[in-house]
Amino acid sequence: MEWTGARYADKPTVEVTTWIAAPPGRVWELVSDVTGMPELSAELQSVRWLDGAAGPAVGARFAGRNRHEALGEWETTSTVVAYDPQRVFSWAVGDPDEPGAVWRFRLEPRDGGTELSQWMRMGPGRSGLSLAIDAMPEKEQKIVFVRLREFERGMTATLEHIRQRAEA
Template sequence: MTEDAPRYADCPTVEVDILIDAPPAAVWDLVSDISMPARFSSEFRGARWAAEEAKEAEPAVGVCFVGRNEHPAIGTWETRCTLTDYEVAKVFGYEVESFDGPGVSSSAWRFTLAPEGGGTRLTQWMRMGPGRSGLSFAIEAMPDKEVRIVARRLKEHRANMTATVTGIKGLAEAAR
């Protein structure tokens, strides 16, 4: 895959990072709040722990939540997400179940926290695919426009991710 011609099947990624003047433990409290990105994203509207996981005392790898999203081109939808990486004050990652069903992800998302100087380097990363997502329907309807469709979606993700890490920085630093 080249950056100027992304294809969904290549599982393109986006990564943003920011240095936060707060320790990883303070940043972790924000990152591990599954609804927090809704404060900054133009698309993500919030999340709740899945019904069968609601009794869990602590999040852990394998625990699920349901995310709510809204986009002018698609409308509103919910996704089932499963924690795949969970290490307190270090990494919070999850995969989104695809339209292909359980066991296949339509995307993966991860926050990574690393101590840097007296603060925290916060990185947010995401990967499209390999399973089908709402974007797959647009690509199937207009296969000749796949590169444009995927590039635009990556740009939207980058903008929302940048807003999220910048928002986390503001909250973490204001709490000091």
């Protein structure tokens, strides 16, 4: 990823893609199981479905507990905004109409396996990162850049864990 000098209001994005030697159905089992995601992430500590939901569907909500060395611990509520089995799974963090972030997995059958992409967009709603920007507005572009790089590293590791599990 190159330095873009993006500000939070620009709604910057990051995307990581990998190819997995497993059919989309197997990969889908892993990416659509949000309660299993903490095993694949250094930052995400736990996930639980809310409002009686037992799994993903558009409008279903889940709470995620996170931990970051510099940002501390926090909990978010996310709403599933796209759910197309074996193709797309996406959720908005915070208010789905003004999310602090949107995350998405996209699957595509390719070369006898599955191309898997994980994408995220910051903003436009406030998030934990907004607090750091409020405290140091002159460093906003650096704060955004560093966080995007952290997301990119975390997403790369998550996709590698998914690849290993799907191919096992």
